[in-house]
Amino acid sequence: MRPIKPLFSYGPVPTYRMLLCAVLAFGLMFAEHRFSAVETARSHLTSVVAPIQWLVSLPSEGMRWGAMAISDQQSLIDENQRLREQLLTLSNRVQRMASLTAENVHLRELLNAPNPDDVPYITAELLSLDSDPFTQQIVINRGRRDGAYIGQPVMDASGLIGQVVSVSAYTSRVLMVADANHAVPVEINRNGLRFIAQGTGQLDILDVPSVPATADIREGDLLVTSGLGGRFPRGYPVARISDVQRESSQAFMEVTAEPIAQPERSRYFLLLFPPDPPSTDGLDGAEQMARRVVWPGDPANPDVGRISEAGLTAALKIQDVGESP
Amino acid sequence: MTLFGYLFVWFTLLLALCLQVMPLPDAWLVWRPDWLGILLAYWCVATPQRVGVIHGFVLGLALDLIEGAPLGQNALTLSLLAYLFLLLYQRFRVYSIWQQAVLVFVLLGIAQLLEQWLRTIFGPVSVSLEFLIPALIGAALWPWLFTMMQVVRRRLGIG
Numbered sequence: 178m179r180p181i182k183p184l185f186s187y188g189p190v191p192t193y194r195m196l197l198c199a200v201l202a203f204g205l206m207f208a209e210h211r212f213s214a215v216e217t218a219r220s221h222l223t224s225v226v227a228p229i230q231w232l233v234s235l236p237s238e239g240m241r242w243g244a245m246a247i248s249d250q251q252s253l254i255d256e257n258q259r260l261r262e263q264l265l266t267l268s269n270r271v272q273r274m275a276s277l278t279a280e281n282v283h284l285r286e287l288l289n290a291p292n293p294d295d296v297p298y299i300t301a302e303l304l305s306l307d308s309d310p311f312t313q314q315i316v317i318n319r320g321r322r323d324g325a326y327i328g329q330p331v332m333d334a335s336g337l338i339g340q341v342v343s344v345s346a347y348t349s350r351v352l353m354v355a356d357a358n359h360a361v362p363v364e365i366n367r368n369g370l371r372f373i374a375q376g377t378g379q380l381d382i383l384d385v386p387s388v389p390a391t392a393d394i395r396e397g398d399l400l401v402t403s404g405l406g407g408r409f410p411r412g413y414p415v416a417r418i419s420d421v422q423r424e425s426s427q428a429f430m431e432v433t434a435e436p437i438a439q440p441e442r443s444r445y446f447l448l449l450f451p452p453d454p455p456s457t458d459g460l461d462g463a464e465q466m467a468r469r470v471v472w473p474g475d476p477a478n479p480d481v482g483r484i485s486e487a488g489l490t491a492a493l494k495i496q497d498v499g500e501s502p
Numbered sequence: 503m504t505l506f507g508y509l510f511v512w513f514t515l516l517l518a519l520c521l522q523v524m525p526l527p528d529a530w531l532v533w534r535p536d537w538l539g540i541l542l543a544y545w546c547v548a549t550p551q552r553v554g555v556i557h558g559f560v561l562g563l564a565l566d567l568i569e570g571a572p573l574g575q576n577a578l579t580l581s582l583l584a585y586l587f588l589l590l591y592q593r594f595r596v597y598s599i600w601q602q603a604v605l606v607f608v609l610l611g612i613a614q615l616l617e618q619w620l621r622t623i624f625g626p627v628s629v630s631l632e633f634l635i636p637a638l639i640g641a642a643l644w645p646w647l648f649t650m651m652q653v654v655r656r657r658l659g660i661g
Contacts, residue, residue, distance in 0.1 A: 191555045191585055192585075194554065194555040194556060194581075195582070195585040198555050198559045198577070198581040199581070201559070201577075202562075202575075202578035204574075205573045205574035205577070206572050206574040206575065206620075206624075209572055219573060222567055225567070226567045226568050229516075229519065229523065229564070229568060230523070230568060232520060233520050233523050233524045233525065237525055305525055306528075307569065307570070308522065308523040308525060308531065308534075309531070309571065310528075310534075311621060311633070312570075316570075342570075343570060441528065
């Protein structure tokens with residue numbers, strides 16, 4: 178007798194496969210958190226999906242090319258004119274900058290403070306914007322081969338964009354300052370008060386938490402990187418204060434800022450190579466402690482961070498002399 | 503299924519992956535339908551013996567790599583989606599097309615919810631109900647996609 182053919186053909190119940198996949202996925206997530214080897218593996222695997230990234234960037238490239246090809250002569254002439262004017266303005270500024278830099282160097286010498294070095298950089302071009310509405314990241318066309326590294330600061334023409342969070346051979350991924358996972362130490366350009374600027378997940382809003390109600394902070398203040406934390410070099414513009422909510426009953430104010438960089442419009446970026454922060458490894462306990470305490474500072478004590486390297490060394494020497502009989 | 507059939511399945515899935523990661527203006531991103539989700543759902547319903555959890559896992563892994571999400575986040579979401587559709591495909595096939603669309607919305611919504619949970623585990627995110635929009639639009643597209651894919655599949659003799 179032939180076996181009766183079942184009325185419905187039941188496929189294999191895929192529970193075991195589902196369990197396997199779940200275990201694998203959780204394993205991957207856990208491993209990525211813990212082991213740096215996964216990061217290397219990831220950067221190799223990213224090269225495998227690079228063709229897809231290239232493929233999906235074709236339409237926008239084509240549109241850009243098409244717009245260029247059909248743009249008429251008049252608009253090109255206009256653009257040329259505008260660029261010339263911009264060039265003139267900028268070169269004028271550069272000339273003033275040169276004399277200001279010389280003056281600054283001179284003043285710093287008088288104060289016996291070390292001169293900040295110029296920060297070397299390479300340029301990079303936008304490869305793709307993030308396709309995920311809940312994170313703010315971009316992919317740029319510089320990778321390990323060009324010297325990009327994790328934690329590297331990224332600028333556009335007007336301000337800080339963010340930092341590199343993963344690097345593959347030819348591309349790297351940049352976490353933008355507006356991402357909810359990003360925070361950058363900043364100071365007010367006007368008076369040097371230091372805060373943290375935190376991303377909110379919205380491109381045009383940064384949050385500045387823990388601002389004491391008495392702090393001197395106004396709408397329109399420029400926030401620049403403070404250089405604390407050792408990741409971003411000092412003095413690059415980050416954001417402008419857009420709103421200060423002062424409530425007399427609260428100990429802290431609610432302050433929001435608007436990023437200065439324009440990631441939606443920029444195509445070209447700068448990858449900075451800031452010099453390494455002074456190492457504290459070889460120093461003895463007291464000095465190491467002093468640097469740790471003095472350099473981070475706190476907003477209640479704004480002058481502490483202004484002690485220069487040379488001043489600190491001198492102070493420690495005096496302390497040493499005072500202690501030794 | 504012939505070799506051509508397999509190639510066709512992978513071709514459509516990769517096409518959906520491309521649509522899923524196609525760059526869009528920032529304000530439009532939440533309005534993108536869950537292409538990969540509905541295509542995977544279609545193949546799970548149409549050929550449950552051949553397309554399943556593993557397909558979801560591999561595609562999810564590719565999506566993680568392209569989006570820079572934590573490795574395994576989308577892989578888990580999409581394999582769960584495939585699993586749910588494999589569990590329900592027999593019931594699914596006897597539904598009318600609008601009932602199917604509602605069920606697609608519910609299942610895509612569950613998958614998106616899982617993804618949001620995973621996101622909150624890995625870092626602070628602004629949580630809002632916006633994450634349901636891709637599922638909603640995906641479900642609204644379902645009747646058309648389903649009808650079109652059925653015609654194409656029959657024409658090509660894949661099954």
